[in-house]
Amino acid sequence: MLPGLFVLAVILCTVTLSWYWKQRLSWADRLPRARATNRWLGNVGDFLGKSPGEVFLVLDQHFRQHDRLFTLRFGSQLAIGITHPELVQYVLTHPDCQAKPDLYKVVRLPNGLLAAKYDVWKAHRKTLNSTFNARILESFVPIFNDCTQRLVGRLDRYAQSGDRCNILEYISACTLEMISRTSLGGKVLERDGAEQFIANLEVALKTIGVRIFNIFLHIDFIYQFTELYRNEMRAINICQQFTRKIIQDKREEIARLFDDNQKEEEDREPQHRKPQIFIDQLMKMPLTDPSARHFTDEEISDHIYTMIVAGNETSATQLAHACLLLAMHPEVQAKAYEEVSALVFSPDQEITIELMKDLQYVECVLKEAMRLMPVAPIIGRQNLAEIVLDGHRIPKGSVFLFHFYALHRRKDVWGPKADEFDPDRFLAGGVHPYAHLPFSGGPRGCIGYRYAMMSLKTLLAQILRSYELTTNLRYEDIRYQYQISLNLAFPHEVKLRRRN
Numbered sequence: 263m264l265p266g267l268f269v270l271a272v273i274l275c276t277v278t279l280s281w282y283w284k285q286r287l288s289w290a291d292r293l294p295r296a297r298a299t300n301r302w303l304g305n306v307g308d309f310l311g312k313s314p315g316e317v318f319l320v321l322d323q324h325f326r327q328h329d330r331l332f333t334l335r336f337g338s339q340l341a342i343g344i345t346h347p348e349l350v351q352y353v354l355t356h357p358d359c360q361a362k363p364d365l366y367k368v369v370r371l372p373n374g375l376l377a378a379k380y381d382v383w384k385a386h387r388k389t390l391n392s393t394f395n396a397r398i399l400e401s402f403v404p405i406f407n408d409c410t411q412r413l414v415g416r417l418d419r420y421a422q423s424g425d426r427c428n429i430l431e432y433i434s435a436c437t438l439e440m441i442s443r444t445s446l447g448g449k450v451l452e453r454d455g456a457e458q459f460i461a462n463l464e465v466a467l468k469t470i471g472v473r474i475f476n477i478f479l480h481i482d483f484i485y486q487f488t489e490l491y492r493n494e495m496r497a498i499n500i501c502q503q504f505t506r507k508i509i510q511d512k513r514e515e516i517a518r519l520f521d522d523n524q525k526e527e528e529d530r531e532p533q534h535r536k537p538q539i540f541i542d543q544l545m546k547m548p549l550t551d552p553s554a555r556h557f558t559d560e561e562i563s564d565h566i567y568t569m570i571v572a573g574n575e576t577s578a579t580q581l582a583h584a585c586l587l588l589a590m591h592p593e594v595q596a597k598a599y600e601e602v603s604a605l606v607f608s609p610d611q612e613i614t615i616e617l618m619k620d621l622q623y624v625e626c627v628l629k630e631a632m633r634l635m636p637v638a639p640i641i642g643r644q645n646l647a648e649i650v651l652d653g654h655r656i657p658k659g660s661v662f663l664f665h666f667y668a669l670h671r672r673k674d675v676w677g678p679k680a681d682e683f684d685p686d687r688f689l690a691g692g693v694h695p696y697a698h699l700p701f702s703g704g705p706r707g708c709i710g711y712r713y714a715m716m717s718l719k720t721l722l723a724q725i726l727r728s729y730e731l732t733t734n735l736r737y738e739d740i741r742y743q744y745q746i747s748l749n750l751a752f753p754h755e756v757k758l759r760r761r762n
């Protein structure tokens with residue numbers, strides 16, 4: 263009797279649940295769908311038990327199979343994959359689609375732009391846009407050049423020994439130095455505890471990568487009992503102790519500066535040469551303009567970490583990809599070197615703003631590396647009001663997914679040789695503006711894209727000026743590892759030969 267009742271209850275529950283799901287998702291019946299692996303669970307089976315790298319490839323396949331848009335179903339949850347550049351533009355620029363899906367909460371920086379809820383983001387982004395203006399970015403040029411010179415110097419031992427070098431390791435240390443110096447100030451990495459800070463920052467970042475791909479770890483109740491959670495909390499605590507002290511010291515320094523009327527003295531320095539450090543900007547704003555936002559220490563801390571999280575590994579990995587692609591394509595490297603050697607006469611010459619503008623082929627190389635191997639290939643958005651997309655009514659709260667890796671390899675946009683490395687394609691132009699989105703697009707696109715282009719151009723020009731890059735790795739053999747950024751499944755190994 264009892265087993266019979268139990269079976270009946272299970273059947274009733276299943277039927278009710280499936281009816282409920284069907285009703286709930288009926289609005290999506292007319293949208294193209296990714297082929298489901300299971301009638302009840304939809305596409306869950308496509309991803310369950312897969313490594314992040316495999317998840318990346320499965321998503322890539324789904325995105326390539328649909329021309330404009332499609333749905334993926336995870337039980338009662340839907341995600342809408344946006345594939346066509348026209349629709350990508352429509353969603354990314356739509357004022358009602360600037361919120362982020364819940365998944366971003368794993369970043370744990372609720373006031374930072376990357377993961378902030380819409381209202382917080384809107385208020386903060388408006389203020390922070392001014393801290394990335396052309397004048398401020400120009401003031402970072404000496405830092406970009408100084409850090410680059412140090413990197414080129416550190417690489418020299420590989421040129422001397424002829425050993426293979428994992429260039430990403432060296433570039434990562436360099437971009438961390440750049441971002442730390444431009445956001446926290448000159449001597450930040452010489453302070454006590456800096457090494458511990460860097461090591462624990464890495465732990466915290468790795469945790470985000472592991473957690474984001476494990477659906478069970480998204481549930482806070484489960485996550486808080488894991489070893490991963492305890493390690494993450496320990497790492498965050500150590501990092502915060504380090505930055506809290508910097509914020510405190512900065513507050514005192516800036517208060518002193520204003521009290522002593524030292525501002526006059528500061529004004530005498532040529533402003534375009536004096537780095538306009540990010541933390542100083544945030545703290546000075548309300549002192550120079552009473553109507554400006556007063557950021558709390560917690561908000562400042564979240565913003566600093568967000569810049570480091572969003573700007574460091576992305577820039578480093580993207581440049582390492584570009585170096586490896588150049589090493590794999592000697593004819594392209596020769597062309598890039600020709601441009602650099604005609605403009606940069608000695609290895610210690612500063613790469614100025616004017617020079618950056620002239621390094622057009624180097625820019626094409628970076629853009630092409632970003633097209634083929636975009637380090638931030640998958641992003642999400644959520645709509646805060648109903649929208650009409652390609653003639654379909656999409657209810658409030660829907661999740662949109664974008665796969666820039668697939669977008670960047672569309673043959674109807676990039677031609678039959680879309681998978682080949684050919685920076686010249688950027689000399690021609692004429693491609694849809696939302697077909698190349700390494701920095702995403704619209705109001706919530708990357709705030710640091712000009713910063714990134716400037717720092718990467720400086721680095722690539724000086725690396726090419728000083729070394730010829732070669733590698734045994736072949737383009738056809740590239741395999742990916744995907745955590746929060748798109749990395750390679752093997753080290754970025756190159757050999758360096760010093761140029762005269």
Ligand code: HEM
Pocket residue numbers: 375376377383387441568569572573574576577580637638640641642699700701702705706707708709710711713714
């Ligand atoms: C090659 C280097 C970089 C790439 C490829 C890149 C790419 C991106 C992408 C794709 C997004 C959108 C993320 C999303 O919507 O989920 C983004 C956002 C962001 N990036 Fe970058 N980024 C780079 C460098 C930087 C740098 C150097 C900084 C800071 C100095 C930075 C700061 C940010 C911030 C704060 C956001 C969040 C913006 C917002 O939501 O308003 N990024 N980046």
